[in-house]
Amino acid sequence: MRIGVLSLQGDFAEHVQAFEELGVEVSAVKRPEAVLACDALVLPGGESTTIGKLCVRFGVGEAILDLARRGAPIWGTCAGMILLAREIEESDQWRLGLMDITVRRNAFGRQVESFEADLEIAGVPEGPLRTVFIRAPVITRIGPQVEVLASVEDKIVAAREGQYLATAFHPELTTDRRVEQFFLRMLEQSNG
Amino acid sequence: MSEKSTWTNKVGLAEMLRGGVIMDVTTPEQAKIAEDAGAVSVMALERVPADIRAEGGVARMADLTVIERIMECVTIPVMAKCRIGHFAEAQVLEAIGVDFIDESEVLTPADEKFHVWKHAFKVPFVCGCTNLAEALRRIGEGAAMIRTKGEAGSGNIVEATRHMRTVITEIERLKGLRQDELMTTAKEMGAPFDLVQQVHDQGKLPVPNFSAGGIATPADAALMMQLGAESVFVGSGIFKSEDPAERAAAIVHATTYYEDPAEVAKACRGLKGAAMPGLDVSKLPAEERMANRGW
Numbered sequence: 111m112r113i114g115v116l117s118l119q120g121d122f123a124e125h126v127q128a129f130e131e132l133g134v135e136v137s138a139v140k141r142p143e144a145v146l147a148c149d150a151l152v153l154p155g156g157e158s159t160t161i162g163k164l165c166v167r168f169g170v171g172e173a174i175l176d177l178a179r180r181g182a183p184i185w186g187t188c189a190g191m192i193l194l195a196r197e198i199e200e201s202d203q204w205r206l207g208l209m210d211i212t213v214r215r216n217a218f219g220r221q222v223e224s225f226e227a228d229l230e231i232a233g234v235p236e237g238p239l240r241t242v243f244i245r246a247p248v249i250t251r252i253g254p255q256v257e258v259l260a261s262v263e264d265k266i267v268a269a270r271e272g273q274y275l276a277t278a279f280h281p282e283l284t285t286d287r288r289v290e291q292f293f294l295r296m297l298e299q300s301n302g
Numbered sequence: 303m304s305e306k307s308t309w310t311n312k313v314g315l316a317e318m319l320r321g322g323v324i325m326d327v328t329t330p331e332q333a334k335i336a337e338d339a340g341a342v343s344v345m346a347l348e349r350v351p352a353d354i355r356a357e358g359g360v361a362r363m364a365d366l367t368v369i370e371r372i373m374e375c376v377t378i379p380v381m382a383k384c385r386i387g388h389f390a391e392a393q394v395l396e397a398i399g400v401d402f403i404d405e406s407e408v409l410t411p412a413d414e415k416f417h418v419w420k421h422a423f424k425v426p427f428v429c430g431c432t433n434l435a436e437a438l439r440r441i442g443e444g445a446a447m448i449r450t451k452g453e454a455g456s457g458n459i460v461e462a463t464r465h466m467r468t469v470i471t472e473i474e475r476l477k478g479l480r481q482d483e484l485m486t487t488a489k490e491m492g493a494p495f496d497l498v499q500q501v502h503d504q505g506k507l508p509v510p511n512f513s514a515g516g517i518a519t520p521a522d523a524a525l526m527m528q529l530g531a532e533s534v535f536v537g538s539g540i541f542k543s544e545d546p547a548e549r550a551a552a553i554v555h556a557t558t559y560y561e562d563p564a565e566v567a568k569a570c571r572g573l574k575g576a577a578m579p580g581l582d583v584s585k586l587p588a589e590e591r592m593a594n595r596g597w
Contacts, residue, residue: 121317157342221401222424224311227304244314
């Protein structure tokens with residue numbers, strides 16, 4: 111069982127470290143063949159327009175879509191959530207389009223509006239989680255198969271659809287590993 | 303409980319920019335070219351450093367209409383520069399909503415002794431350094447990102463190399479010291495003790511360390527990334543070259559796959575336009591060296 115963290119750009123190192131702390135086999139991947147060698151993939155925080163362009167230019171996007179067709183669990187945080195979305199408000203930027211959701215970028219405002227909050231997340235036990243939002247997106251529409259996991263002020267900030275998990279915040283920037291454990295349970299279910 | 307603009311929020315934005323290229327731009331059109339080439343952020347300026355150098359005079363915070371027009375036309379974070387120590391310029395930049403402030407030696411310093419107390423702001427700051435002690439003083443004041451200075455507007459990588467090597471070597475040295483040597487080392491360096499302790503314990507800077515000042519080619523970017531930079535700032539190198547769009551894309555390519563010479567070669571080979579003309583930094587008089595500004 112091997113988790114890949116897409117490392118074209120962004121805070122991939124924090125994600126790798128988070129899974130290492132849990133004793134899971136994990137590696138940073140930025141080539142199509144490396145992506146295809148994974149059993150699950152994490153799309154990190156970063157700039158979604160930059161990561162999207164690099165995905166197209168270097169054939170990495172096609173590899174991720176192949177991996178998705180094999181049923182591999184994929185988790186996107188922040189920029190990663192934008193890349194998973196089918197629709198992005200007021201943007202024609204490239205995206206994977208794997209989740210039946212619409213997202214709004216920078217939905218809380220510019221950087222000075224970035225914040226931390228304690229948040230209850232469905233399926234994550236043992237009380238609220240400290241969450242870090244940085245120029246974060248939100249989900250403004252969900253398809254019928256999408257399960258909402260968390261909201262801030264009525265804005266959806268975490269959701270799951272089958273093999274896909276999206277979070278607008280950054281669990282990798284805190285020391286709480288419960289969202290990573292949630293994703294590992296998704297991976298176990300997909301293998302079982 | 304919710305809390306805005308925490309230290310984690312500030313350093314977090316710097317983390318999000320890792321492995322990317324931050325490009326100096328002076329117009330909305332240039333900002334769009336930068337974004338289309340894959341820049342992770344743009345630095346909104348009135349003049350790029352090479353022009354500031356050529357034209358002389360006092361270089362100040364950019365005209366706000368220039369910054370605001372650039373903020374309107376791109377979705378990536380927009381940075382802007384204030385003069386060293388000019389906290390009122392920084393307050394203005396925060397008020398108009400820029401995403402990152404560069405307290406920069408490229409502009410004419412406003413204070414010959416003190417830098418901005420950056421912890422007082424909600425917006426994150428990046429500051430330049432030429433060595434580890436300078437980096438730790440800036441972090442002590444609240445900088446959420448460090449960039450080695452290089453020599454801005456020179457098109458010459460030699461100073462960027464020197465500053466990055468110096469910082470990395472000094473971190474390695476601190477790591478190897480005994481606990482009882484750290485206080486005197488902090489005193490001799492002129493750096494805050496708690497941050498000296500942190501670098502000793504963790505073996506790296508507490509905030510991301512990017513490279514700036516003199517990057518003009520894809521190979522320059524690959525050099526800085528291999529030396530330990532986590533991202534690169536490209537100032538005059540893009541919009542003072544013959545074909546900015548292709549050069550911007552090539553530098554992004556080389557930064558993404560910096561550890562793979564075949565990919566860097568591909569990025570170099572595609573370039574038809576010439577790089578910006580460079581300066582021999584060793585012939586620059588000391589007072590014209592921007593890297594000497596900062597205390």
